[in-house]
Amino acid sequence: MTNLLEVRNLHASVGEREILHGLNLTIGAGEVHAVMGPNGSGKSTLSHVLAGRDDYEVTDGTITLDGQDLLELEPEERAAAGVFLALQYPVEIPGVANMTFLKAALTAQRKARGEPDLSTADFMKRVRAEADKLGISPEMLKRPVNVGFSGGEKKRNEILQMAVLSPRLCVLDETDSGLDIDALRIVADGVNALRSPERGMLVITHYQRLLDLIVPDVVHVLSGGKIVKTGGPGLALELEERGYAEYLGAAAA
Amino acid sequence: MNAEMRRRLTAAEEDLASRVAALPEGSDRLGDQRRAAGASVVATGLPSRRVEAYKYTDLRAAFGALAPVAPPADTIAAAAAVAAAWDWDGLAARRIVFVNGRFEPGLSTLAGLDGAVEIASLAERARLPDADLPIGRLAAGNEDPVLALNTAFWQDGVVIRVAAGATVAEPIAILSLVVADAAVAVTTRHVVEVGAGATVRFLEHHAGPAGIAYQASGAIELDIADGARVTWARLQEEGPAALHLSTLVARLGAGSALDRLSVNFGAALSRDQGFVDFAGRDSRVGFEAATHLDGRRHSDATLVMNHAVPDCASKERFRAVVADEARSVVQGKICVAPQAQRTDGRMMTQAILTGDGAEAINKPELEIFADDVQCGHGATSGRLDETALFYMRTRGIPKAVAEALLLEAFLAEAIEGVGDEAIAEALTARLRARLAAIGGEAT
Ligand SMILES: Nc1ncnc2c1ncn2[C@@H]1O[C@H](COP(=O)(O)OP(=O)(O)OP(=O)(O)O)[C@@H](O)[C@H]1O
Ligand SMILES: [Mg+2]
Numbered sequence: 001m002t003n004l005l006e007v008r009n010l011h012a013s014v015g016e017r018e019i020l021h022g023l024n025l026t027i028g029a030g031e032v033h034a035v036m037g038p039n040g041s042g043k044s045t046l047s048h049v050l051a052g053r054d055d056y057e058v059t060d061g062t063i064t065l066d067g068q069d070l071l072e073l074e075p076e077e078r079a080a081a082g083v084f085l086a087l088q089y090p091v092e093i094p095g096v097a098n099m100t101f102l103k104a105a106l107t108a109q110r111k112a113r114g115e116p117d118l119s120t121a122d123f124m125k126r127v128r129a130e131a132d133k134l135g136i137s138p139e140m141l142k143r144p145v146n147v148g149f150s151g152g153e154k155k156r157n158e159i160l161q162m163a164v165l166s167p168r169l170c171v172l173d174e175t176d177s178g179l180d181i182d183a184l185r186i187v188a189d190g191v192n193a194l195r196s197p198e199r200g201m202l203v204i205t206h207y208q209r210l211l212d213l214i215v216p217d218v219v220h221v222l223s224g225g226k227i228v229k230t231g232g233p234g235l236a237l238e239l240e241e242r243g244y245a246e247y248l249g250a251a252a253a
Numbered sequence: 254m255n256a257e258m259r260r261r262l263t264a265a266e267e268d269l270a271s272r273v274a275a276l277p278e279g280s281d282r283l284g285d286q287r288r289a290a291g292a293s294v295v296a297t298g299l300p301s302r303r304v305e306a307y308k309y310t311d312l313r314a315a316f317g318a319l320a321p322v323a324p325p326a327d328t329i330a331a332a333a334a335v336a337a338a339w340d341w342d343g344l345a346a347r348r349i350v351f352v353n354g355r356f357e358p359g360l361s362t363l364a365g366l367d368g369a370v371e372i373a374s375l376a377e378r379a380r381l382p383d384a385d386l387p388i389g390r391l392a393a394g395n396e397d398p399v400l401a402l403n404t405a406f407w408q409d410g411v412v413i414r415v416a417a418g419a420t421v422a423e424p425i426a427i428l429s430l431v432v433a434d435a436a437v438a439v440t441t442r443h444v445v446e447v448g449a450g451a452t453v454r455f456l457e458h459h460a461g462p463a464g465i466a467y468q469a470s471g472a473i474e475l476d477i478a479d480g481a482r483v484t485w486a487r488l489q490e491e492g493p494a495a496l497h498l499s500t501l502v503a504r505l506g507a508g509s510a511l512d513r514l515s516v517n518f519g520a521a522l523s524r525d526q527g528f529v530d531f532a533g534r535d536s537r538v539g540f541e542a543a544t545h546l547d548g549r550r551h552s553d554a555t556l557v558m559n560h561a562v563p564d565c566a567s568k569e570r571f572r573a574v575v576a577d578e579a580r581s582v583v584q585g586k587i588c589v590a591p592q593a594q595r596t597d598g599r600m601m602t603q604a605i606l607t608g609d610g611a612e613a614i615n616k617p618e619l620e621i622f623a624d625d626v627q628c629g630h631g632a633t634s635g636r637l638d639e640t641a642l643f644y645m646r647t648r649g650i651p652k653a654v655a656e657a658l659l660l661e662a663f664l665a666e667a668i669e670g671v672g673d674e675a676i677a678e679a680l681t682a683r684l685r686a687r688l689a690a691i692g693g694e695a696t
Contacts, residue, residue, distance in 0.1 A: 051647045079649035091644040095662025101648070104658060109649035144662075161648060 004029040004200040005050075005169055010061035012049045019045045021225040022061070027169070027218075030197040034211055034236060035204045037222035038244045043204045044088050046222070047173045050202075051085040052078050065169060079105075080112035082168025086158035086175050088204075093145040098157070101145045102127055102164055109165060130163040134190055135183075151178030159190040170194065170201045176210040188213035208240045223247040260298060265316035270295045272319065273405060283379055286389055291405035293396065300398045309582040309614050310553040312399070315496065315522050320468045322408065323353035323437035334432045335360045338460060339488075342679040345426035345456050352430050354408035354439040369419030369451070375442060376409040387412060387444045391474040391502045395528060400500045403472040407442035417448030417478065424454040424484075424676070431461030431469060431495075438468045449478040449506070454673065457487040461495055466521065472500040479506035479533055485513045486676045488683065491520035493548055499525045505565075507533025514541045514671035516680050518687060519550035519579065526555040531565040531593075540569040541670040545660070545684065546579035547608075547691055553582040558598060560589045563623075566597040572667040573603075574660050576691070578610035585630065586618040593623050600630040605637055605663055607656070657688040 005027040012020040019042045027033050037043055049056050050063065052075035063070040070078055093101065107117050118126070131141060134156045146154050155175050162170055172191065176184055191214050195201070203214055211219075211233065219236045221229040221244070228247045229235065262270070273291030277284060300306070301313035326334070331352040340346070349372060350360040356374040363372060378384050388407075392400055415421060431439055447453055461467055469491060477483050491497045497520040505511060515525055529538055542554050558567045573581040587598040604613035617630040637659055645655035664684055669677045 051643075053643055074652070075643060075646035076649050076651045076655075079647055083647075085647050087644070091640050093641050093644070093659070093662070095666050096658055100658075101645070101650075104650050104654060105645075105648035108651055108654060112649065165648065 003027070004031075004066060005202070006062070006064045008062045010046075010049070010063065011059045012045060012056045013059055014045075014056055018059070019056075019225050020049065023222070023226055025220065025227055027200040027202060029200055031217045032195065032201040032203060032214065033218045033220060034216035035202060035220045035222050036206065036236060036239055038248070041223050042225040043222050044173055047085050047088075047171045047202075047204060050083060050171055051075055076108065077112065079165075079167070080109045083171070084162050084165060084167035084169065085171045086155075086162055086173060088173040088177070090146050090154040090158050092147045094147050096145050098141045098143060098145050099127065102161065105161070106164060127160075127164055130160055133193075134160050134163070135186055136160055152180060152183045155179055156183060156187060159187050163190060163194065166194070168199055170199065171204070172201065173204045174206065175203075176205055176207060184210065185213065208236050211236050221247050263299070263313060263316070265319050266295075266298055266313070268319040269299070276405065283384065283386060283388070287405045290401040294398050294401050294405070297398060306397070306555065306584070309584070309616070310522070310524055310551065320436040320438040320466070323431065323433060323439045323467070325355060326352045326432035330432050331357065331430075332360060334430050335428070338428055338430060339458070339683065341426065341456055341458070341676075342682060344424055344675060344679055345428070345458070347423045348426040348428055349411055350428045350430070351409065351441055352432055353437065354441050356409050356411065366423060366425065367419060367421045369416035370421055370425065370453075371414040371416075373412050374409060375407070375412060375444070378412065387446070388442060388474070391476055391504050392472075395502060397500065397526070397528070399470070399498050399524065399526065400472055400502070403440055403442055403470050403498075403500060406440045406470075407472070408440050410442040410444070413443070413445045415447045415451045415453050417450055419448065419451045419453070421451070421453040424456050426456040426458065428458045429460075429469070429471060431465075431467050433462060433465055433467055436466045436468070438470070440470045442471070443473045445473060446476045447478060447481045447483055450480040451478070452482045454484040454676070455486070456676070457485065459489045459491055459497065459499075461492045463492040464494055465492060466494045466496070467492070468496045470498045473502070475501060475503040475511075477503065477505045477509045477511060480508045481506070482510045483512070484671060484673050484676070485511065486671055486673070486680065487513075487515045488680065489515065489520070489523065489525065490518045491523065493521060493550065495520040497523035499523075501527040501529075503527070503529045504532050505530070505536045505538065508535045509533070510537045512539045512671050512673070514668060514676070514680070515543070515554070516668060516684065517542065517544040517552060517554070519544070519546040519552040521549070522551045524553040524555065526553075528557050528559070529567070530559045531562050531567075534562050534564045536565045538565075538567040539670060539672070540567070541667045542571040542573075543664040543667040543684065544571070544573035544581055545576075545664065545687060546573065546581055547576040548579060549577065550579045551582070552580070553584070555584040557586045557588065560587070560593040560596040560598060563592060563594045563596070565593070567599070569600040570667050570670055571602045572664055573613060574605050574607060574664060575611035575613055577608040579608065580612040580614065582614045582616075584616045584618075586620065587628055587630070589621040589623050589626050589628060591622040594625045596623060596626040596628065598626070598628040602630070602632040603663075604634040605660065606634065607637060607660070653692045657685075657692050661685055661688055
């Protein structure tokens with residue numbers, strides 16, 4: 001099996017401060033990896049660096065997707081290459097309707113990949129179908145992106161974007177936070193529907209309850225800016241019981 | 254020696270003095286009006302930054318010289334320019350056309366306009382003996398020098414009367430074009446009287462050649478009778494070297510409404526000034542401005558909202574996107590007379606600066622002499638939201654497209670504020686095209 005995502009010795013800083021200290025991570029096509037770890041350990045930083053946020057400076061290491069150097073690419077080029085980040089805190093965009101936003105995104109990605117644009121009718125059909133599965137009303141599709149959405153609605157909206165854009169690599173940063181029990185199930189169903197042999201997923205979470213629904217192939221512990229432990233689904237259960245105490249030292253070493 | 258004689262005249266001011274002296278003699282009211290208005294500007298000089306209302310828009314410095322009055326445009330060139338002019342996506346089918354300051358009946362399309370609308374050329378009326386032109390009725394007492402210059406030198410214009418009680422289905426468009434290959438001056442004056450209870454929409458459009466330093470001046474006196482409802486949308490897209498001066502003097506009777514939108518793409522220097530008087534109770538004014546400036550354009554929006562009577566509401570929203578080294582000036586003044594109780598006056602100025610040398614200046618003024626009022630103003634100025642930009646890019650939207658979408662969204666909110674869906678849609682499309690054209694230049 002070929003590796004979809006390879007992160008090697010990744011060092012990333014904000015300003016003077018280094019947050020990721022030589023992180024290694026490999027995700028094969030078709031795999032779902034969970035990343036858990038204490039607050040402030042660098043999980044969101046990793047997700048932002050993958051997406052290409054320029055506040056974070058990569059000082060060393062490599063990131064490749066299908067062998068292609070991601071660090072060379074702008075955020076929009078990474079998206080066209082298949083990277084999707086569902087944000088921990090989705091952003092509100094006043095005045096830009098959800099539908100307009102999705103259309104602009106899909107059109108741009110298809111154009112970048114040299115694919116023909118979808119007709120408006122086909123596009124609408126696709127969005128409506130996905131929205132319906134996620135319990136997103138047509139009215140919400142007309143509203144400005146995330147403006148006035150509840151926390152849970154914002155998270156569902158992220159999954160809608162993911163479903164419509166159908167990326168190669170899905171990075172979900174605490175998509176479960178702020179979701180009620182029913183919404184959690186809806187979102188997990190949405191994510192599971194996207195599991196496929198070509199697609200990889202990186203699921204960042206604090207809670208086992210999400211991993212009960214989206215069962216990972218591999219679980220990593222990220223602490224102090226490094227992956228300090230990798231195991232099977234059982235590792236998440238262990239963490240649930242024992243916490244991160246035993247890994248806090250490992251990071252410093 | 255008096256102060257006036259000591260003031261050094263600029264070339265434009267010397268020219269102005271000789272043009273005022275050359276105004277035709279005669280004892281008619283119109284001639285008197287022209288001469289008095291001209292003399293007032295000669296006496297004070299062109300407004301410089303020492304004049305409070307022109308602090309940020311120094312016309313004395315801006316007018317290198319007065320351009321010669323525009324000759325009539327070549328017939329074929331005029332027809333071609335009119336045919337090529339934007340038709341507001343079909344909304345401007347009934348169109349009054351001015352080319353180089355002259356009414357062009359042959360290029361205008363008035364057929365199909367509601368019979369309740371009467372339209373006549375001012376220049377034609379003025380030639381009739383004992384012409385009783387309504388010019389200056391609303392503007393009486395207004396000493397603004399830009400308005401005075403217009404009063405002194407207007408070439409032509411229209412009188413539009415909308416009959417009481419009429420509902421005019423089709424918007425009435427007024428297109429002012431400049432067709433020239435050298436600097437010229439163009440001056441138009443319109444008088445619009447909307448009868449009691451009438452409902453009507455106007456589309457005002459200004460355009461001219463790029464690269465020519467022409468000088469366009471326009472003034473409109475808009476009289477809105479009791480219970481009438483007026484929507485007035487204006488699109489100013491003069492050439493980047495042009496100088497554009499525009500004045501609106503409006504009066505609202507009781508129970509009436511004015512929704513005014515200005516979409517403004519600037520000029521080398523432009524000023525859009527409004528003087529609005531509430532003359533009857535229970536009336537409402539909405540003033541929306543959506544400005545996009547690039548290059549070194551300087552644009553000034555100045556508004557004086559005069560609440561002279563109780564129970565009226567005014568709401569202004571000025572939004573501007575300022576790129577490159579452009580500058581946007583907003584001067585908004587809300588005056589509330591002692592008797593104008595229960596006035597609701599609100600003003601908001603918001604700017605997004607996208608250029609390193611871009612500047613937004615805001616000068617709000619509240620002059621409130623009544624005690625039972627709700628008045629306020631606010632202002633924001635900043636850069637594009639980086640977080641939103643990153644978010645859009647992570648979805649695959651290229652930076653330039655994401656920026657254009659965010660800027661369009663920002664300005665479209667003001668455009669939609671005019672409350673007319675068809676007009677808002679057309680103008681938003683126009684804005685989108687402009688943003689795309691500018692974005693294309695940048696990349
Ligand atoms: N833009 C920034 N400026 C300054 N510090 C930052 C910035 N981004 C992240 N950090 C710091 O980097 C560290 C890692 O932050 P990050 O958001 O990646 O943690 P996390 O693992 O996602 O935590 P949580 O579980 O709370 O979401 C934190 O100490 C945080 O304060
Ligand atoms: Mg986080």
